[in-house]
Amino acid sequence: MKKRALPKLLYADSRGNIFDHPYLTMAGMSGNEAVLPESVELIPLPDDSRLFTIPNTPPIAWDARKRSFETVERVKDGRRSIPVQAVSAFxxxxxxxxxxxxxDYSKKKxxxxxxxxxxxxxxxETERFVVAxxxxxxxxxxxxxxxxxxxxxPLVRKMAALxxxxxxxxxxxxxxxxxxxxxxxxxxxxRWEAPIPTSPVCNSRCLGCISLQPSDCCPSNHERIPFVPTPExxxxxxxxxxxxxxxxxxxxGQGCEGDPIMQAETVAEATRRLKREASRGTVNFNSNGSMPERIRMLCDAGMDSMRFSMNSVQENLYNRYYRxxxxxxxxxxxxxxxxxxRGLFTMINYLVSPGVTDSPAEVEALLRFIGETGVDMLQMRxxxxxxxxxxxxxxxEARGIGMYRLLETIKKEFPKIQYGYFNRTREKFYPEGYEKGWPIE
Structure with missing residues (x-):
């Protein structure tokens, strides 16, 4: 059987035009180390995805002729040699x-x-983009x-009038x-899931906070809600x-706020009223989980599910990110x-990054964490x-074991753990056959 060819390197010129290289092969990175993707982790670029460039950052590719990784700073364009930059998928x-x-991230400015x-x-072979x-x-x-x-x-205008x-x-x-x-x-x-931002303040200072960033970092994606809404x-x-x-x-617990645990009294009162008056639906609480006594109060107020954000289940790495x-x-x-x-469907908003999340130390710590907490779902965000x-x-400092291998390892040890990306309704907390719900074809 003919061995399937590895995907080609993508690069972009200074104008953002994207090209595939005639012979250099796509590589990826686990942590800071260049690696070749395994065939099991290469899938067609999902619909509704986007490609963009990483400015002033030359790509790294695998050169099968030299059997080594190569930083590609320039490529030939006819008789010219032009500088190129890396391409990424979102x-x-x-x-x-x-x-x-x-x-080569050291080149970026x-x-x-x-x-x-x-x-x-x-x-x-398939004439399409593929991602790891x-x-x-x-x-x-x-x-x-x-x-x-x-x-x-028109829907916004209609509700604003109401x-x-x-x-x-x-x-x-x-x-x-x-x-x-x-x-x-x-x-x-x-329809579906609607947000309830409540808190203009937070007791974490996350490196990747999308609502508040120091001026020497990068622009935040949103501005925080500037007030605390009333239960009414x-x-x-x-x-x-x-x-x-x-x-x-x-x-x-939304991107346009701090952490709702800081407004636990307001959240609890609103939740009690909603659960008393609503005939259906799911009430969910997303939080850093920093105050266990407030979590108990919110459970008693009638929450159906809770999702706790963590980049790592190792204390030192957690502290470096959440501060x-x-x-x-x-x-x-x-x-x-x-x-x-307290009987809630319990999830981790697991903020994952190859090389960190699949490091041997994190995998070992995650197995212990699941065993100790009994968490129902890991949302692999x-x-x-x-x-x-x-x-x-x-x-x-080193590469991970592989993100796909991480999922396999966890599922083997804890067959009932669920993987996901989104919050669920009460009716779908434990769907039939959820023990076999990954991989998703």
Whole structure:
């Protein structure tokens, strides 16, 4: 049987035009080390994904003739030799990247914006782009094709007329129209998961925070909500959503806020009212889980599920990313245990990056963490951050075991653990056959 050819290197010229190299092969990066992708982790570029360049950063490719990795700073264009830059994919939601783009990050002149960067190449045999990734969630509600802005504006105007004094509605209208937040748009489309931002403050100082960044880093993707909504404002918007929307979820803890645990009293009161008055739907709480006693109170208020954000289950790496202010890593672990003990569907918003997440030490720690907490789901969320900056801050020195192999290892040890990317309705917390829910074809 003829061996399948490896995908070709993609590169871009100074204008952003993308080309495939005639003979050099696509590479990826695990941490700071260039590697060849395994065939099992190469999939067609998902629909609704995007390609973009990494400015002033030359790509690294595999040269099969020399049997070595090569930094490609220039390529021939006719009689000329032109400088080139690396190409990255930003994938549609639901897919976990397994390799970073392979390039010489030391050459870049800027701190890269807060996107998730994925290795991408060109498959000559199928004539399509391929990425190093694995699908971890089959839910297609969040695909960009479902969010037609031409239909959005009249819906925003209509709801604004219904609730003219509701400040939370004004915030979510801005999120939907200006920031193109899909969750905010769902509120106006009256469907699926809608957001409830509540907190202008946070007790973490995350390196990759999308709502607050120091001036010497990079622009944040959003501005934070500047006020704390009242329980009345929350219930006024979210009760109709729970009672009327298909597959309804209302969810605290959004990209346009700090952490809702800082407003636990308001959140608890609003949740009690929603659960008392709604006949259906799911109420979810996304948080850093920094205050276990508040988590207990929120469980008692009627939450259905909780999702705790973590970049690592190793205390030193967690602290380097979250930079906790007034809480400890042990508090987060206790909050996860508390939510599970109180009977909630419990998830980790696991911010993953190849070379960090699949390091042998992290894999070992993750196995212990799952065993100790009984967490139901790992949401394998691609961490949006400059890869070189993140690897440096995490002190990464060696490659990982492979992201696909990480998923296999965890699933073998804990068959009932679920992988995902999105929050779920109560009816789908434990779907039939969920023990075999990965890989997703």
């Amino acid at each position: 994938m549609a939601p639901g897919y976990m990247r397994t390799l970073l783009p392979a390039c 800027v701190h890269l914006p807060l996107w998730s960067y994925t290795a991408v190449g060109w498959d000559e 990734a694995s699908r971890v969630d089959a839910n297609e509600n969040w695909l960009p094709k479902n969010y037609d802005d031409r239909k959005l504006d 609730f003219p004094k509701n400040r939370l509605l004004e915030q979510l209208a801005r999120c939907a129209v200006d920031y193109h937040c899909f969750a905010a748009k769902n509120l106006f489309f009256r 404002e929350i219930v006024e918007l979210m009760l109709p959503h729970l009672n009327e929307a298909p597959e309804p979820i209302v969810s605290y 906790p202010n007034g809480y400890r890593f042990a508090d987060v672990v206790q909050s996860v245990k508390t939510a599970k003990e 691609n961490l949006s951050i400059d890869p070189a900056f993140y690897n440096d801050r995490m002190g990464i």
